Amino acid sequence: MSASLSAALARSRHQLLPSKRKLDDTTASTSTSTSTASSTSRACPATNPSSDACLSPPLVMPPLHFFVRTSSKTLVVHAHPSDTVNSVIARLSGPSPAADLRLIYQGRQLQGEETLASCKVQPDSLLHLTARLRSTRCPRAWQLANDICHPRDPYLLDSLVKEFLSLSPSPALDGELSDHLDVFLLSGAPVALVKFYLSHTSMPVRVVADRSIRLFTTDATLPKDFQVRCLPILLEFCRLLGSTAGRRDLLYQSCRGALATLLDLQEWRTVGPFRQPANAIPQLLPFAKEMAEIVIAGLSSEAMLISSKDLMEFSNFMRALRVQIQDWMGGVGPMPRELYSSPNACSTSNSSSSSSNNTHRQLDGWIHALYSTYKELIEKVNSCLKKLNTDLINGKSVVGESDTRLLGPSRILSVLTELNHFSNIYEDAEMTLVSVLTAHRVPLNALVRHAKRHETFCWLLKHRDILDFESRRNLALMMFPEGRDDYHELHEMLIDRSQLLAESFEYITQAEASSLHGGLFMEFKNEEATGPGVLREWFCLVCRAIFSPQNVLFLPCANDKRRFFPNPASCVDPLHLKYFVFSGRIIALALMHRVQVGVVFDRIFYSQLSSRTITLEDIKDADPLLYASCKKILEMDPDILDSDALGLTFIREVDELGSHKVIELCPGGKDLSVNSKNRDVYINLLIQDRFVNSISKQVAHFAQGFGDILINSKEQNFFFSSLDLEDFDRMIGGSEGVVDVKDWKAHTEYNGYKPKDRQIGWFWKVVEQMPPERQRMLLFFWTSVKYLPAEGFGGLGSKLYIYKSAESQNHLPSSHTCFYRLCLPAYSSLSTMRSRLSMITQDHVSCTFGTW
Template identity: 55%
Template sequence: MSSAFACLRRPSKRRRDAPDHALPSSKQPLMAVPDASAASSWASAATTGADGASSSSSSSSASSSPSASARTVHFFVRATDSKTIAMHAARDDTIGAVLDHLSASGYGRDLRLIYGGRQLASETTLAALRLPPDSTLHLAARLRSTQHPEAWQLGSYIAAAAAAAESEDATTAASACSLDELVKEFILCAHRAKNHGRSRPDAQTDPRATGDLASEYLDIFLQAGAAIALVRLYLSKSSFCRSYADRAIRCFVATDPSALPPDVLQVTTPVLLEFCRLLSGAVGKKDLLYRACRSSLASVLCSRSWLPPPMDSPAGLIDQVLPFAGEIMEVILDGLASVSMIVSPLDLEEFSNFFKMLCKEAHIWIGNDGLMPKNMYDRESEHDETWIWRLHTMSADMLKRVDECLKRLEMDLSLSSESIGVMEGQTIWAARSHILTVLTQLDSISMIYEDVAHNLRLVLFAHKAPLNALVRCSKRNEHLYWLTKHKNLLCFEARRNLVFMMLPEGKDDFGELHEMLIDRSHLLDESFEYITQAKQNELRGGLFMEFKNEEATGPGVLREWFCLVCQALFSPKQVLFSPCPEDKRRFYLNETSAVDPLHLKYFTFAGRIIGLALMHRVQVGVVLDRTLFLHLAGRSITLEDIAVADPVKYASCKKILEMDAAEIDNLYLTFSRGDHQLGSQRIIDLCPGGQDISVNIWNRDQYIDLLVKNTFVDSISDQLNHFTKGFSDILVNPLRRKEFFEFLDLEDLDKLLGGSNNTINVQDWRSHTQYNGYKEKDRQIIWFWKVVERMPIEQQRQLLFFWTSVKYLPSDGFGGLSSKLYIYKSDSTNRLPSSQTCFYRLCLPPYASFNLMETQLQKISQEHVSCSFGTW
């Protein structure tokens, strides 16, 4: 038995945690027992006060014969100074005699003893009370100083029941059976007290007033000795007793919502801390109950909005919490150092909760001073005096260990690419994505300490390859926004994965999908109605659509619909968007769109369509101009950004910047511009009184800035806002729109939305195609690829679209598609080829000649044919 274990065992059926007072029988004079020089081994735990501090006490060595023990009552008195007094007296002694003895021992005058929430009469004998072994009585100067009698009564009863269960026969332990129900009842008392406190006058102005009442109840739980008694029962040799104590203690664990109301949860910190302290030394760090209490403590601390009484001092709280945070940090780092690098998700969550709380308190501690310069925490003499220095030491050790882990990953990266397949490699790296969670906490800490911020950047820069592999294969994680600061270290695939995390995943169950039935002849109008009238959550669940009078359904039909809708929506006939003069696939907002009375609703529709296309990962062949991209990203627009959208205006402005003073004066420009809409012309001031302000060599930069802003922002602000709102509707968190675009460059968005506009690589096409009924060397297959190679690029796209509903390939070519392509052999030799676009299947008849093969493929690669579906 370890010393930590022995410290909570009851020696010789009496506690040795406090001053030991012998109360002689009434036949003998009262006399104080002299203090012993040695304190008990568990005095610090048993005499823990409400403030969490430990007070040592001496004990007397009293011995008695068996017969004397039978006539003696052993009990404890909890004094007003939160110290516990061990006493033994004759059974026929009265409460008055006990009080007289305590008064004579210096504990004050006009004393009262409380047990079970009621004052004990002075003439009552100890025998009449029938106190359970090792009972705790509470000393008070007046009865009214003992508030919440119900809590005192229940807390004392829990402690007594646990103590009685420990002394009973291991096979019965009847006193322990209802311990968890008693603890739940105590928690409900605190819950009712908190709700009752809401009616107090001060509750409206001070929300802590209601929290104080619940906290007072939980403090009574500690003062009554219930926590210590439950832990002692948990240390029992009896498995029955251990299980009862385990269930009772777990009532305070946040994972049991049936026993712990949320409004009480936030003030359970003192109780959880007490359980963690007691269990830590008694049962060790690997005990499941201890780990559950520690994890719950981390969760409560992370979610709390204010420090619960009596822990109003952040430093006092963190001094107690820091050792537990250090424990779980070591568990995580040991896992990363292992061969498998496996870390438990529950341990990872606990680690994150502890360090989120520590970082929050650290930011409060440093105030608005920003990063703490290195010279502040280089003073060795201060390192052990303040928790902020100890947190820095822990952070430095964490960063060092993560650096070593990333070095190992860098070595594994080169081996994995050679020895295992792509899918298997992705699975392995996805299983290591917990390293990103550790890096996330290090990033939070880097916003406190200057040297941690500097060293973290160096570590990430030195290990770009494993960092990219981790991000590229990471599963959905909403806490990786900090990586925008290191976007330059990430490859396109990693950035793409990060933005896809910010888009909904959709649902596989058709019952959760937003269903649409579209008539091809009214494609845009009906699509507009379905999308604009839908609620945001309905669209985030995914889409399921059919074309009227057609049997085809599934992802292939949805891909076709996206391409057709975008083709119609961005057509110049709609007057919503204008193509860039030098890049007809790139569009910016048309400031004359007001000719359509529904134009603002259509811009909301367009924003939703773009967001949905990204969510469903469909390349629609349409890309946005830089001015529109920058607006979505919340960035300002400069002259250089309009070069593609309006090359004429761009060239004119550049020329003005190159002119001398005389040339500018001869232009007779003012801070205004002309605007032509609906056949009328008007003058728009770029600033108040702009028509009266001449442009000269001194203010030409300001003029150009205002001209660009007015043309590409102010004049189309309503359209921009509706388009932005529509796009944001699709994001998981609409408030994260700027972070979404922070991860991307315009070129990245082009790849995600527009796909590849390069020539199709037929060899890549062939290498990603498999056959059913044919073999690769069959003459029909040889003819097929020969016909495809002879097609112009647009015809190849139409054939690919007919086959897969994909017209524009992902940036990484056919390898970026969700599946291989398939050519199936059909029975008929005369029919046209057909397709199942959902499964990327082309059903190709075994044509008898090359010419017939070419003729039939030419027919299906026409635009009006490839926009509908063949049949089997």
């Protein structure tokens, strides 16, 4: 066992360290010459024929082959047993050796004048080169580590490891803890445990070794910050097991999974091997490549299925590697194509400075290898999307079926998300990715429409032109919290209808933003009804109050009364800016709860929320008179304008709250005449002052309130810029067109009635004869939905129901709005049906609820 393991371990050292081979060759040649010199010295008596020594052959000791672990890598050393410790240190440290370097073997510092033979250094053993002796601070740790390496009873290995971990200092004592855990590595304990694990002569010992190693991967009693400090040990286990037991070994996979999990924590970058990108990148790259191979294999299967565990490890290793690469790049990037286009691109670059040569050598070590991995992944994703497109055409995966049909392909979005990050590293990565997305719009949109909530997918909104509305909406809504079903997690409100706006303002503005992320639970005072239906009604009523002209917060557009923008004169209310924060929260909460409130924004308002420049065409609906005037100025004959016939200067006159103000559009504007050369500037400044400067505070506070509800409050600008105004209209405003009664009937089911019952026939006949506004009142009474989604009744997410009520004909219909349920008594005539439905579609009735 020892010989095969030693050979395997030797191979693993060569595989792990690309730059080591040259060092090994040097040390090998040096040791050979040393060995020859020593042999010659011992053979000197043979020159004297009379010497007794000539009667027997000289004793020639075989050379030693062992490993030396430094702070960043493991070296293979060939030396002679007669070589001194100092000579080995000198060879390892180079031409300028450090004065305080020491060799540690089995927890003991080797004395410089001792020979390797006298130190009893064994072949294939592991020594550690360190700057100072650590054993003085951790004597018990060294003793335990030595017992693990040379146990009296191998069946107690896990007990020894448990005791070692239990003696670890608190993570708060970072220096002591680092010394303590370093002992485990310096002593060679990981190598010893792996040797025991690979022992085929004793299965019980193998099981105990397995259990001992898993203490570093599955011990839930260890605090997270302590587990992070164990990262170097886990890394060593992964290296040893991967190169000996193999990647399919379950223990190796457990260690790799634990390593990936810890890389998801923030503190991992403070641990020794990962503090410097130059050291961390070669450590992480093999794992990232390995997981990429596993992902490619999964995508190559018929079901294109990748396990959640493998996907998590792939993402964690890729993320950690990306962080280190970006640190190494120093915030500059992406790298130009010539640095990675071919394996020798870096080494063939012309550079005379040593620093540039060093940089190119570092690039040559990993940059092309990672780029090759990126290319393999993007090519595999491309072929998967092509296959999915064929399946969709052939009806093998039909949109609208169970999500299980798209479970495998849905993983493609996670892989695409990782590939998207390469655009920050490689110059052509984004262009390649966009070309793949563009070529496969249909399957991409199918995946996005069916994707479950995952905010990391939102980057796809950068390519909104490739996505359809349903996909853009799904991604945008992923930026909101999911909400909770637990009643105790909801923000509770009890609202008096007569004080609707004031009390709603208090409940929403005084709440911590995080408490609103769980969702809302509300009821009206003196009313029994609660639940989603009441909440939908509250949203509609509050939004109607917010955007009412009586509250001076918003102004309706002259050409479209349904569209609003902030009122520059809103300052008449001392609390107006707080009300804009409140308004932003309400609109965001309505989106989060997927309630259409029938209010939409004017383009000048939406453009500012998305940081887009406002043009003359944008003000057409908000101020048609100003728009027409500006158009005339732009179209006016230059000679007339230059003659100052209009008498225009760079000012804007405002009548506000009974006072007249003159605002200069630029310094000295009142003395600057508008002419044919500066009229474009004048109009742009006029629009800027009228629609931007005058409402900038209102817009900022609205955006603040909106951002409070997002998962990441800083993403509010990205949310609006990722959608067109028309998208936002459909998401928050809903449909205001004529209600399609055929669609209504198609999405209605019955309980107690049959579709051919006369009461059902009368019901739909009365509904068809209603004016559109009455139809909406009935729909609102029935469901608390006044404005249907853009998809109509199909977008409600549930069927509507008509239940047969046991009440007498003297009773009005009632509703359970949460369940979209209308309870309809069995009226005896068409006229009675018409009368009862007419009564519940009165405005004062449709805005209250029946029984719960």
